[in-house]
Amino acid sequence: MSTKLSEISFQTDLVSEEKKNFFETYKRSSLIPTRGEGVYLFDDQGKPYLDLVAGLGVNALGHAHPGIIKAVTDQMNRFSHLSNAFINIPQVLLTEKILQATPGMTRVFFSNSGAESVEGALKLVRRWARKNGRSDIYAFSKGFHGRTLGALSLTYKDKYREGYDPFMPEVKHLQFDSIKDLSQINENTAAVVLEFVLGEGGIRPISCEFADELDRLHRKYKFLLVADEIQSGIGRTGQFFAYQWYTLKPDIVVSAKPIGGGLPLGVILGSEEINSLWHVGDHGTTFGGNPVACAAGQVVMNWLFEQNGLEHVKQTGKILSEALKHLQELFPKKIKSVRTFGLMAAIELFEDSSPYPAKALEEGMIINSTDSTVIRLLPPLIITEAQIQEMTEKFKRIF
Numbered sequence: 001m002s003t004k005l006s007e008i009s010f011q012t013d014l015v016s017e018e019k020k021n022f023f024e025t026y027k028r029s030s031l032i033p034t035r036g037e038g039v040y041l042f043d044d045q046g047k048p049y050l051d052l053v054a055g056l057g058v059n060a061l062g063h064a065h066p067g068i069i070k071a072v073t074d075q076m077n078r079f080s081h082l083s084n085a086f087i088n089i090p091q092v093l094l095t096e097k098i099l100q101a102t103p104g105m106t107r108v109f110f111s112n113s114g115a116e117s118v119e120g121a122l123k124l125v126r127r128w129a130r131k132n133g134r135s136d137i138y139a140f141s142k143g144f145h146g147r148t149l150g151a152l153s154l155t156y157k158d159k160y161r162e163g164y165d166p167f168m169p170e171v172k173h174l175q176f177d178s179i180k181d182l183s184q185i186n187e188n189t190a191a192v193v194l195e196f197v198l199g200e201g202g203i204r205p206i207s208c209e210f211a212d213e214l215d216r217l218h219r220k221y222k223f224l225l226v227a228d229e230i231q232s233g234i235g236r237t238g239q240f241f242a243y244q245w246y247t248l249k250p251d252i253v254v255s256a257k258p259i260g261g262g263l264p265l266g267v268i269l270g271s272e273e274i275n276s277l278w279h280v281g282d283h284g285t286t287f288g289g290n291p292v293a294c295a296a297g298q299v300v301m302n303w304l305f306e307q308n309g310l311e312h313v314k315q316t317g318k319i320l321s322e323a324l325k326h327l328q329e330l331f332p333k334k335i336k337s338v339r340t341f342g343l344m345a346a347i348e349l350f351e352d353s354s355p356y357p358a359k360a361l362e363e364g365m366i367i368n369s370t371d372s373t374v375i376r377l378l379p380p381l382i383i384t385e386a387q388i389q390e391m392t393e394k395f396k397r398i399f
């Protein structure tokens, strides 16, 4: 295959090479993007696509953000990688901002991805459980925590787990948002791992009643509460972390996706008690906390906290919510319900949602289908009112 972009025959060469050379783990979109700018991706013909998925919730500041390009280029000109045997200045500066935004958390460990952060959190939980004579770890139905074996022990859907057992024997699943199921928690509980808003599971936040009961049990039995904020964190819901909308306080927080502004970066946050579980050599990673990714992360944090980003998410989140409710009124036979939490949104259909991403592409829009009947939207956090209006017009044509 030729290597110059201008010489590639897009639909024949690239599609057939992909089919021939890759493990078939992904169902690829028919759109082959060649560049991005802000909230849009472009194909080789220059056609723009309104990107309402943002690389599955990663591109918080959209594509080719000038601030991120500058930070990344400046850092590349210094060095692109340092082992964690060295103090890494972008890591230290980013950590300062993350801890400022997360009262109660005092320590950070950087990884490369969501699943790697979950694995680290599970290691902390096991250490703590051994020390405190506890065993059970609870996760929830519809929960998604990643694809590595530890994370997959927590992930619920059979579709993702089939053929990979045995999983961690101490993990059990409870019904998501069921107060009744929480009664299984007791003095033997080591940890509860929770998405405060289900992402893959269709944008469903826990109810306040569920949060209050979990808070009561957390205080009573003193197990570790682990918040999986990999999709819902870093401003997506209008708070830095989604759990900050509730009163209960996690002991460990894991996050990833947008924190590196499009570069691979994950994070584990913990309190001083959690810090006492790890000493030199107990955990590590070669690439985690890469200085280029951390330099980009600082731009995301600046946008959220110094350029009023969180407020922007709250305001555009309301506009998105109104727009989706309006669509539901227009198409009551198609749309069963709409759910939003900041700039996480679900349009639940009466029918299979899987054909909709292809229909949206024809209209110049990128959307995602999840949980069989749900259209999921995770737009860049910089999306504007005008772009939400553009989305509404495109959905009207699609429905």
Ligand SMILES: Cc1ncc(COP(=O)(O)O)c(C=O)c1O
Binding pocket: 056, 113, 114, 115, 116, 118, 144, 145, 146, 147, 195, 199, 200, 228, 229, 230, 231, 232, 256, 257
């Ligand atoms: C809530 C949640 N946890 C964990 C993960 C896994 O993250 P990664 O794909 O970076 O390993 C995801 C990914 O979608 C997620 O949404």
